[in-house]
Amino acid sequence: MNLRAYAVLTLSSLAAAAGAQYSLGAATSGSWGSSAPYDAGLFTPFQDLNALSLTEYTTLLHPHFPAHSVRVKQSRFCDGEVQAYSGYIDVGARHLFFAFFESRRDPDQDDVIFWTNGGPGGSSMLGLYNELGPCRVTGPNTTERFEYAWNNHANVFFVDQPIGVGFSYADYGEKISTNAEAGQDIAAFFVIFFEHFTKFKGRPFHMAGESFGGRYIPVFASAVYDRNADLVYAGLTPINLTSVMIGNGDTNSVATMMSYYDVQCGSYGFPKVTSISDCVRMKQFVPRCQKRLKESCVDVLDHIDCLDAWEFCQNSLTEDIFTRRNPYDALRPCLDKPDFESCYPIVGDTTTYLNNRSVQEALGIDPNHGNYTWANWEVNVRLNEDDRWFRAEHHLEALLQRGVKALIYVGDKDWICNWVRFVGNERMTLELEWSGQDAFRSQPLRDWSVDGVVAGRTRSVGSLTFATIRDAGHMAPYDQPVRTLEVVNRWLAGQEL
Numbered sequence: 001m002n003l004r005a006y007a008v009l010t011l012s013s014l015a016a017a018a019g020a021q022y023s024l025g026a027a028t029s030g031s032w033g034s035s036a037p038y039d040a041g042l043f044t045p046f047q048d049l050n051a052l053s054l055t056e057y058t059t060l061l062h063p064h065f066p067a068h069s070v071r072v073k074q075s076r077f078c079d080g081e082v083q084a085y086s087g088y089i090d091v092g093a094r095h096l097f098f099a100f101f102e103s104r105r106d107p108d109q110d111d112v113i114f115w116t117n118g119g120p121g122g123s124s125m126l127g128l129y130n131e132l133g134p135c136r137v138t139g140p141n142t143t144e145r146f147e148y149a150w151n152n153h154a155n156v157f158f159v160d161q162p163i164g165v166g167f168s169y170a171d172y173g174e175k176i177s178t179n180a181e182a183g184q185d186i187a188a189f190f191v192i193f194f195e196h197f198t199k200f201k202g203r204p205f206h207m208a209g210e211s212f213g214g215r216y217i218p219v220f221a222s223a224v225y226d227r228n229a230d231l232v233y234a235g236l237t238p239i240n241l242t243s244v245m246i247g248n249g250d251t252n253s254v255a256t257m258m259s260y261y262d263v264q265c266g267s268y269g270f271p272k273v274t275s276i277s278d279c280v281r282m283k284q285f286v287p288r289c290q291k292r293l294k295e296s297c298v299d300v301l302d303h304i305d306c307l308d309a310w311e312f313c314q315n316s317l318t319e320d321i322f323t324r325r326n327p328y329d330a331l332r333p334c335l336d337k338p339d340f341e342s343c344y345p346i347v348g349d350t351t352t353y354l355n356n357r358s359v360q361e362a363l364g365i366d367p368n369h370g371n372y373t374w375a376n377w378e379v380n381v382r383l384n385e386d387d388r389w390f391r392a393e394h395h396l397e398a399l400l401q402r403g404v405k406a407l408i409y410v411g412d413k414d415w416i417c418n419w420v421r422f423v424g425n426e427r428m429t430l431e432l433e434w435s436g437q438d439a440f441r442s443q444p445l446r447d448w449s450v451d452g453v454v455a456g457r458t459r460s461v462g463s464l465t466f467a468t469i470r471d472a473g474h475m476a477p478y479d480q481p482v483r484t485l486e487v488v489n490r491w492l493a494g495q496e497l
C-alpha cells in the first residue's frame with residue numbers, strides 16, 4: 001500500500017489588472033527589515049472593509065512585510081447573510097487563497113478564527129463547504145445556509161495552503177517545502193490584514209485545523225507567537241494569539257500509527273470488525289513496528305529508514321481499516337471502495353460546484369488557475385515524506401507554557417486519527433509536558449452534554465482541554481454539527497464543557 005492510499009485526508013490575478021486599488025504605506029522598498037523600527041507615519045491603513053470593491057481586488061501592503069501583500073475583495077457567496085471577502089496572500093510568485101466570513105453575531109467584538117484542513121494537500125474549501133462554513137454544498141450546483149456554522153460567534157478565515165492546494169497556486173510552479181515557511185506566510189497575512197482593518201487589532205485570535213492540521217496548527221501558532229516579539233519591538237500591535245483548536249489531529253504520527261492495533265483489536269468501543277486471526281497476526285507486529293519507528297523516526301530521524309519502517313507498519317497494521325471500510329468513521333459506510341470520495345460523495349459535488357465558472361467568478365478566482373481539486377496528491381506525498389516526523393506536540397507544549405490555550409477535540413468514531421486512551425489523541429494530550437501536566441493526568445474523563453444528552457467525554461485543566469465528540473467521525477463538524485459547534489462556542493466564551 002502506498003502513502004497515497006493511506007493518506008490522512010480530512011480531510012488570478014484579477015487584481016493586478018489595471019484599476020486595482022492600492023493602499024500603500026509610503027515606504028514599500030528600502031531598508032525595511034524585520035528589525036527596523038516601524039514608523040506609523042509612513043503607513044495608511046485601508047480601514048473600511050465595506051469600501052472594498054466587489055469586482056476588483058484591492059492590494060494591501062505593509063512596510064514591515066515587504067515580501068508579502070494581500071489581494072482582497074468583497075464577495076457575495078455562500079449564505080449571503082454576512083459580509084464575505086476573498087482573495088490571495090501573495091508572497092512573490094506564490095499565492096494562497098483565502099475566504100473570510102464575518103461573524104453572524106457581532107463582527108466588531110467577536111473573536112477571529114483561522115481554519116485550515118489537513119491532508120496534507122486537502123483543500124480548506126472542504127471545511128468551508130462541507131463542515132463549518134456558513135453554507136453547505138447540497139448538490140453539484142447548489143448550496144444552502146448552514147445553521148451550525150462556526151461564524152455564528154466568530155469571524156472565520158479559511159485558507160487554502162500550502163501552495164498548490166485548492167485555489168492556491170504558484171506562477172512558476174514554486175513549491176513551499178515546509179510547515180515553518182507556510183507559518184511565516186500565515187503570520188504575515190494576519191498582521192497585514194489587522195493593520196489595515198484596525199478593528200481586529202488585539203482581537204482574541206484562534207488557530208484551528210483538522211487531521212494533518214494537528215501538525216500545521218502548532219507550527220503556525222508558534223510562528224505567530226514568535227513573530228509577535230518582533231512586532232512589539234517594531235511598535236506594531238501583536239496578534240492576540242489566544243488558542244489553538246485541533247480536530248481529530250495527527251499531531252504525533254508515530255503514536256497515531258501505533259494506535260491502530262488497539263482501535264481494531266482492543267476494547268475502545270470500536271466495532272469488532274477485524275478477525276481474530278488478523279488481530280493475532282497484527283499483535284505480533286506491534287512490538288517490531290514500535291521498535292522500528294522508535295529507532296528510525298523518533299530517536300534519530302533517518303528519512304530512508306523511517307519511511308521504510310512506516311511502510312512496514314502500514315502494511316502490517318492498517319490493512320483492515322484502510323482497505324475494507326471507511327477509515328474516517330466506524331459508523332458511516334462507503335458507497336463503493338473505501339476511499340474518501342466514495343465515503344463522502346459530497347466531496348465530488350463540492351468539486352463540481354467549485355469548478356463552475358460563475359461560482360469562481362464570485363470568489364474572484366483567476367480563470368488561469370480555475371481548475372479546482374479537493375486534494376493535491378503531489379503536496380500530499382511530499383509532506384507525508386518530509387513533514388510527518390518532527391514532533392509537533394513539542395510546539396504545543398511550548399505554546400501551553402506561554403499561556404496559549406489548546407483545545408483538542410476528537411470525533412470518537414474516527415479510526416484514522418482516533419481519540420483512544422493510552423494510544424491516540426488522548427494519550428498525546430496526557431503526554432504533553434507543561435506545568436499543568438500532573439493536574440491534567442490526575443483528572444478523570446467526565447461526560448459533557450448538550451441539552452441534557454451526553455455529547456462526549458472531556459478532561460480540562462487550565463489552558464488544556466481534551467474532548468471527544470460522540471458519534472462523530474474524522475470530520476466532526478460534518479457528522480455532528482450541533483455538538484461540535486457547542487464545543488467551539490463554549491471554548492470561545494471561555495466556558496467549561
Ligand SMILES: *[C@@H]1O[C@H](CO)[C@@H](O)[C@H](O)[C@H]1NC(C)=O
Binds near residue numbers: 139140141
Ligand atoms: C448542474 O449543472 C450541470 C452542468 O454542469 C447540469 O448538467 C445540471 O443539469 C445541473 N443540475 C442542476 C440540478 O441544476
Ligand SMILES: *[C@@H]1O[C@H](CO)[C@@H](O)[C@H](O)[C@H]1NC(C)=O
Binds near residue numbers: 201202203240242
Ligand atoms: C487578548 O484577548 C483577551 C481575551 O481572550 C483579552 O482579555 C486581552 O485583553 C486581549 N489582549 C490584548 C492585548 O488586547
Ligand SMILES: *[C@@H]1O[C@H](CO)[C@@H](O)[C@H](O)[C@H]1NC(C)=O
Binds near residue numbers: 141356357358359
Ligand atoms: C453553474 O451554476 C449555476 C447555478 O449557480 C447553474 O445554473 C449553471 O448551470 C452551472 N454551470 C455549469 C457549467 O455547471
Ligand SMILES: *[C@@H]1O[C@H](CO)[C@@H](O)[C@H](O)[C@H]1NC(C)=O
Binds near residue numbers: 368369370371
Ligand atoms: C484545467 O482542466 C482542463 C480540462 O480538465 C485542462 O485542459 C486545462 O489544461 C487545465 N488547466 C490548468 C491550468 O491546469
